[in-house]
Amino acid sequence: MSDARKPSLTGAAPYDALLLLSFGGPEAPEDVVPFLENVTRGRGIPQQRLKEVGKHYFLFGGVSPINEQNRQLLAALRKDFAEHGLDLPVYWGNRNWAPYLVDTLREMAADGHRRIAVLATSAYAGYSGCRQYRENLADALATLAEEGHPELRVDKLRHFYNHPGFVEPMIDATVAALAELPAEVRAGARLAFTTHSIPDAMAETSGAPDDPARGRPGGAYVAQHLDVAQLIAEAVAERTGVADRPWELVFQSRSGAPHIPWLEPDICDHLEAQHADGAPAVVMVPIGFVSDHMEVKYDLDTEAVAKAADLGLPVARAATVGADPRFTAAVRELVLERAATERGEPVARCALGALGPSHDVCAVACCPNPRAPRPAAAER
Numbered sequence: 074m075s076d077a078r079k080p081s082l083t084g085a086a087p088y089d090a091l092l093l094l095s096f097g098g099p100e101a102p103e104d105v106v107p108f109l110e111n112v113t114r115g116r117g118i119p120q121q122r123l124k125e126v127g128k129h130y131f132l133f134g135g136v137s138p139i140n141e142q143n144r145q146l147l148a149a150l151r152k153d154f155a156e157h158g159l160d161l162p163v164y165w166g167n168r169n170w171a172p173y174l175v176d177t178l179r180e181m182a183a184d185g186h187r188r189i190a191v192l193a194t195s196a197y198a199g200y201s202g203c204r205q206y207r208e209n210l211a212d213a214l215a216t217l218a219e220e221g222h223p224e225l226r227v228d229k230l231r232h233f234y235n236h237p238g239f240v241e242p243m244i245d246a247t248v249a250a251l252a253e254l255p256a257e258v259r260a261g262a263r264l265a266f267t268t269h270s271i272p273d274a275m276a277e278t279s280g281a282p283d284d285p286a287r288g289r290p291g292g293a294y295v296a297q298h299l300d301v302a303q304l305i306a307e308a309v310a311e312r313t314g315v316a317d318r319p320w321e322l323v324f325q326s327r328s329g330a331p332h333i334p335w336l337e338p339d340i341c342d343h344l345e346a347q348h349a350d351g352a353p354a355v356v357m358v359p360i361g362f363v364s365d366h367m368e369v370k371y372d373l374d375t376e377a378v379a380k381a382a383d384l385g386l387p388v389a390r391a392a393t394v395g396a397d398p399r400f401t402a403a404v405r406e407l408v409l410e411r412a413a414t415e416r417g418e419p420v421a422r423c424a425l426g427a428l429g430p431s432h433d434v435c436a437v438a439c440c441p442n443p444r445a446p447r448p449a450a451a452e453r
């Protein structure tokens with residue numbers, strides 16, 4: 074640990090609270106349709122796709138695992154902070170379901186909080202994972218200002234995709250998933266790193282205009298995922314002694330109209346191609362997600378697993394980070410790091426891989442809204 078880092082990681086001032094900001098999901102069958110309406114309002118998702126996605130939720134009793142996972146993360150963060158003497162209350166609010174962001178911010182204001190650090194449960198750059206959350210924050214702040222709290226300030230913490238507290242648990246999970254495969258296919262098993270597909274155009278413009286990850290094909294979204302995939306593949310090679318295990322970044326959970334290009338290949342097409350190519354087994358590693366929510370439970374554990382069974386291709390799926398203690402420690406470090414920065418103190422930023430630590434404050438032109446420009450919070 075560098076000298077610049079140690080003395081500055083002493084307190085959360087100027088922050089007086091942390092907000093865990095997430096997607097939200099339905100918790101009962103009657104929640105499913107209103108939830109999907111919240112998600113897709115004004116976003117041009119075909120009715121047919123909505124019906125289809127509704128079925129995924131009904132298959133699980135209308136309950137998405139995401140809220141329970143966020144409750145667990147919230148509890149784990151509170152425990153981690155308490156154990157490390159960090160006296161910083163942690164709140165939770167969502168974009169698409171209760172507890173709604175605006176209600177949580179109202180509660181935070183009523184509790185006297187004014188300067189709020191925000192952790193979005195999305196590790197990478199991009200409109201859906203970053204800017205849209207900042208637009209949601211701007212909307213909520215506007216409402217709170219009308220209600221007599223114009224003084225609230227929110228700072229979104231930097232992208233954590235390349236933080237060791239996010240990457241290291243995924244390395245362990247990949248090694249564990251390999252061990253679940255029949256012994257005879259383990260050494261030959263290939264890795265399929267998966268993330269949410271997004272429209273090509275959204276991927277192209279993801280990140281800051283001056284981001285080192287930009288200026289090459291794919292934009293920041295793909296470049297960041299490739300960096301993480303490379304890190305995990307290298308570490309897994311070292312841990313398993315298999316040096317040349319093939320890996321690829323693939324995509325899942327495509328929605329949107331068929332004529333609009335989204336990132337490919339899809340995981341199911343990829344499994345088919347791998348099988349045809351003679352792959353003895355595939356481990357799916359969902360690096361795009363922080364918990365085993367519906368995109369993982371349905372699109373991978375249900376749909377992709379069924380596809381693999383049809384093909385007779387052995388597959389295993391690596392766990393997501395969830396509430397791993399290394400991840401909660403990383404969140405604490407990110408809060409303390411940003412707090413020190415805001416106080417004007419020097420601080421080293423922890424990051425693995427080739428791209429370096431991400432920016433603290435997004436540029437106004439970061440990850441542009443694909444539909445129409447809208448105000449976003451936490452930008453310069």
Ligand SMILES: CC1=C(CCC(=O)O)c2cc3nc(cc4[nH]c(cc5[nH]c(cc1n2)c(C)c5CCC(=O)O)c(CCC(=O)O)c4C)C(CCC(=O)O)=C3C
Binds near residue numbers: 097099109138367
């Ligand atoms: C990049 C990205 C992440 C990863 C980053 C992050 O984690 O934030 C993510 C996460 C999630 N996406 C989720 C659910 C949905 N996403 C949808 C639709 C869309 N996602 C998109 C992108 C992303 N989405 C996009 C470009 C659309 C098209 C419409 C639009 O431009 O907005 C739809 C509509 C129906 C459909 O699938 O077509 C649903 C239901 C859930 C909750 C799961 C649960 O309930 O457990 C989570 C965590």
Ligand SMILES: [Fe+2]
Binds near residue numbers: 269
């Ligand atoms: Fe999504």
